[in-house]
Amino acid sequence: MNIKETFDSEAHEYDFTSRAVNIYFDEALDTLVENISITKTNPRILDVCCGTAILTEKVANKFPKASFTGVDFSTGMLEIAKERMKNYNFTTFVCDVCDSEKMKELGKYDLIISSFGIHNIHGFNNKQIALNNVLAHLNAGGQYLTCDLLKGENKKENKHFFNFQKEWLLKTYNKKETKDWLKLLSEEDDPETLQNNLTLLKNVGLTDASLVWKKEFLAIIKGIK
Ligand SMILES: C[S@@+](CC[C@H](N)C(=O)[O-])C[C@H]1O[C@@H](n2cnc3c(N)ncnc32)[C@H](O)[C@@H]1O
Numbered sequence: 368m369n370i371k372e373t374f375d376s377e378a379h380e381y382d383f384t385s386r387a388v389n390i391y392f393d394e395a396l397d398t399l400v401e402n403i404s405i406t407k408t409n410p411r412i413l414d415v416c417c418g419t420a421i422l423t424e425k426v427a428n429k430f431p432k433a434s435f436t437g438v439d440f441s442t443g444m445l446e447i448a449k450e451r452m453k454n455y456n457f458t459t460f461v462c463d464v465c466d467s468e469k470m471k472e473l474g475k476y477d478l479i480i481s482s483f484g485i486h487n488i489h490g491f492n493n494k495q496i497a498l499n500n501v502l503a504h505l506n507a508g509g510q511y512l513t514c515d516l517l518k519g520e521n522k523k524e525n526k527h528f529f530n531f532q533k534e535w536l537l538k539t540y541n542k543k544e545t546k547d548w549l550k551l552l553s554e555e556d557d558p559e560t561l562q563n564n565l566t567l568l569k570n571v572g573l574t575d576a577s578l579v580w581k582k583e584f585l586a587i588i589k590g591i592k
Pocket residue numbers: 370371374385415416417418419420421422438439440441444462463464465481482483484487488
């Protein structure tokens with residue numbers, strides 16, 4: 368299965384697996400929301416790789432008059448997102464964020480957010496293409512906030528991260544299930560180091576991209592265009 372098919376098939380369990388698999392899931396998303404600072408009462412907000420819109424809903428609770436677009440290539444995830452966001456001004460856009468032509472169809476946004484998504488795009492260059500496509504839609508002065516997995520700076524740190532992920536999974540799953548998850552994650556995840564993440568954003572023209580929060584291999588980075 369490719370990544371899109373995996374998310375399509377897992378969509379109905381994602382509310383559960385997102386917490387069982389992703390370290391500090393709610394704490395990280397809540398911290399991202401706390402770090403949003405916009406003064407407009409009805410901002411336009413884009414959630415990149417929005418999945419089932421768990422982050423989108425948390426942001427909508429804070430900015431109920433905002434209009435939201437959720438981009439994702441998994442229609443299975445987006446179906447659940449639509450249901451979750453039915454009481455808000457929310458539209459979906461089915462698109463691979465690496466598809467530079469199709470991404471041009473999006474409008475402009477005051478805030479762009481993303482959580483646990485960009486690391487699914489394999490390779491630094493493909494991530495650069497995706498972020499160029501995404502951040503072309505951020506208004507001047509607009510904010511970008513992302514919460515995503517990090518690769519360690521060296522073998523020792525990567526070993527520690529692997530063991531931390533394993534222990535996190537073992538809180539929910541048995542040994543066999545944990546082994547299966549670790550195999551899937553090793554195939555599907557391709558996180559970048561913190562420095563590479565900052566470089567990707569600098570290359571897109573975010574002048575002051577910086578780390579605002581970090582726990583183990585999870586980080587929130589914020590930048591202004
Ligand atoms: C781990 S989920 C995160 C979903 C959500 N942001 C959250 O925090 O719960 C990753 C999401 O990214 C989407 N995704 C991965 N690669 C993508 C790509 N190249 N283009 C669009 N969506 C992508 C997947 O379909 C999936 O819904």
